[in-house]
Amino acid sequence: MTLRAALLVVFVGLLAGCVSSGNVDPLSTSKGRDEARAAYVQLGIGYLQQGQTEQAKVPLRKALEMNGSDADANAALALVFQAEGEPKLAEEHFQKALATRPGDARILNNYGSFLFEIKRYKDAYERFEQAAADSLYTERSRVFENLGLTALALGQRDLALQHFDKSLRLNRQQPRALLEMAELSYEDRHYVPARDYYDRFSLLSEQNARSLLLGIRLAKIYEDRDKAASYGLQLKRLYPGTPEYQQYLSEQR
Numbered sequence: 410m411t412l413r414a415a416l417l418v419v420f421v422g423l424l425a426g427c428v429s430s431g432n433v434d435p436l437s438t439s440k441g442r443d444e445a446r447a448a449y450v451q452l453g454i455g456y457l458q459q460g461q462t463e464q465a466k467v468p469l470r471k472a473l474e475m476n477g478s479d480a481d482a483n484a485a486l487a488l489v490f491q492a493e494g495e496p497k498l499a500e501e502h503f504q505k506a507l508a509t510r511p512g513d514a515r516i517l518n519n520y521g522s523f524l525f526e527i528k529r530y531k532d533a534y535e536r537f538e539q540a541a542a543d544s545l546y547t548e549r550s551r552v553f554e555n556l557g558l559t560a561l562a563l564g565q566r567d568l569a570l571q572h573f574d575k576s577l578r579l580n581r582q583q584p585r586a587l588l589e590m591a592e593l594s595y596e597d598r599h600y601v602p603a604r605d606y607y608d609r610f611s612l613l614s615e616q617n618a619r620s621l622l623l624g625i626r627l628a629k630i631y632e633d634r635d636k637a638a639s640y641g642l643q644l645k646r647l648y649p650g651t652p653e654y655q656q657y658l659s660e661q662r
Contacts, residue, residue: 446475450482453489462489480509484516491523499523512539514546521555530562550580557589566593584614592623600630616640618648622657 449472456465466489472482487502503520510516521536537559540552557572570593576586587610594603604627610620621644628637644654 442475446472446479446482449475450479450485453482454485457485457489457492460492462492465489478505478509480506480513480516483509484513484519487523488519491526496523496527512543514540514543514552515548518546518548518552518555521552521559525555525559525562528562530559534559534563550576550583550586553579554583554586557586561589569593581609582613584610587613588620588623591627592619595623595626600627603627604631616643616647618644618651618653621648622653625657626660 449468453465453467453469453472456462456468466486469482469486469489472479473486476482483502483506487499487506490496490499490502500523503516503523506516507513507520517536517540521533521540524530524533524536534556537552537556540546541549541556543549546552553572553576557569557576560566560569560572569589573586573590573593576583577590587606591603591606591610594600594606607620607623607627611624614620616624621640624640625637625644628634628640641657644651644657648654
């Protein structure tokens with residue numbers, strides 16, 4: 410069963426349950442409306458996760474017709490408009506969501522990610538800071554990872570190191586934070602921790618052009634010619650048109 414179908418079953422089940430308990434219109438009670446609105450939001454999110462943004466708007470619009478200030482519906486619709494490249498609409502709905510739940514770490518983190526995407530780094534950093542203030546947020550390690558990336562974009566390298574370190578203290582299995590720490594450690598000529606971070610990254614994530622170039626550089630430091638050659642071949646085969654491959658070629662000369 411697809412995610413969309415599963416969510417539809419849940420939605421229909423909610424309504425059927427309400428109807429069976431006395432043949433009462435499920436939308437005539439506060440509880441029934443809340444359940445229906447939540448189901449519409451989940452259905453919209455299901456469409457969004459499948460990349461079907463236009464279809465996602467239909468149930469999300471219905472949810473907002475039932476309660477225009479619903480934070481979850483507005484936050485989901487913000488993600489829809491972000492995916493569609495509509496930044497003004499995305500920001501409008503993020504702000505509506507936060508007007509209802511100003512301290513919601515999940516919404517703040519998503520809003521920060523949106524602001525980072527459109528290169529409003531200072532604003533993004535502020536939203537991530539607000540999200541990080543919720544010490545019970547289950548994705549807090551990702552928030553600190555985002556703070557680190559934003560600090561780098563703002564040219565605050567030392568601050569970025571602190572945030573990546575905090576992210577990994579909360580969750581040792583954060584691939585992006587591990588790669589960033591490996592890169593920063595390599596730049597500082599701290600090769601032992603750089604290799605440790607890199608090896609941990611490699612166990613958790615597929616390689617990309619940037620990580621392969623770093624792997625080549627670290628392999629050369631440790632005189633592991635076979636690994637350097639293997640990473641070089643992967644970089645050539647998978648990412649031949651990238652700046653990383655051109656940098657690799659220049660370093661071979």
